[in-house]
Amino acid sequence: MPSAADRTRTLVQSTCSAVLLIPGVDTARPEQLSPQARVVGQDGEVYLLFAADSPAVRAATHAQDDELPAVLEITDVAPVSVPHRIRGRAWVSGWLTCAPGLAEPGSMMVRLEPGELYVDDLWGASSVDADAFARASVDPLIAHETELLQHLHTAHGDQVQELCALLGERSAAVTGQAGARAVPLALDRFGLRVRFVGHRCFDARFDFPEPVADITELRRAMHTLFTAAAH
Incomplete structure (x- = not known):
């Protein structure tokens, strides 16, 4: 399974919705605190792009040399229609400063130096060490x-x-239900997670024979999986 650090890093660098929570900045609309882009630096720092006049930039500018605490909250929603669509959340708590010169005119990049990180997703809940986050890798399938x-x-x-x-014995919970359906819920380099929906709802994980590195390897892995199910 992917490590908690890898899962957190993947969520941070994904296109999942995110909001930057800053103490004292309570009157801003949620969209004003949603970064336009997110990039992770070599040392694990998270760079967030905002409009130059956004509340986040104003707060970071006003703080100047003081440490301004902030929390980046990321919400991962399944891209297919399925019960309980939120697949996970991640939080990156740290200190916010402006990073001038990294954005086009009219925009500003702010730098979030992680102190504490936490992920709560389909794999479970776990805190993440900032150094582990800096070393973590992004799942190669996340963009697709x-x-x-x-x-x-x-x-x-x-x-x-x-x-x-x-599914072995669990297959009866699906085959014995009229109208039961299977929905592909999550995909990563290690396998596919499917949510079986009927009178009761449960997830099943189908691991690939070995981790995949790209779409070509994924196609082969999926073919192997479907062939095994058909026989």
Whole structure:
């Protein structure tokens, strides 16, 4: 399974929605505190792009040499329609400063130096060390996960449904329910997670024979998975 640090790093560098929470900046609209872009630096610092006149930039500018605490909250929502759509959240707590000269005119990059990190997702909840976060790797499928899951759901729904054959005793919970369906919920280099929805809802994880590094390897892994289910 991916480590908590890898999962947090992947969420931070994904396109999931995010909001920067700053003590004292309570009157701003949520969209004013949502960064336009997120980049992680070599030492694990998180750079966030805002409009130059945004509340986040004003607060960081006003703080000057003082340490301004802030929390980046990221929410991961499944890109397919499924019960309980929120797949996870991550929080990066740290100190905010302006980083002039890194953005185009009219915008400003602010730097969040992580102190504490926490992830609560489909794998479980865990705190993350800032040094581990700096060393962590991003899942290679993250840039394509949304379109891949949507494609699996619309074009390969029958094959995803057939994966219940690999569930052993749990397959009866799916095959015995009229209208039960299987929805591809999450995809990473280690495998596919499917949510089986019926009278009761449960997730099943289907691991690949070995981790995949790109789309080509993913296609082979999915073919192996579907072939195993069909036989």
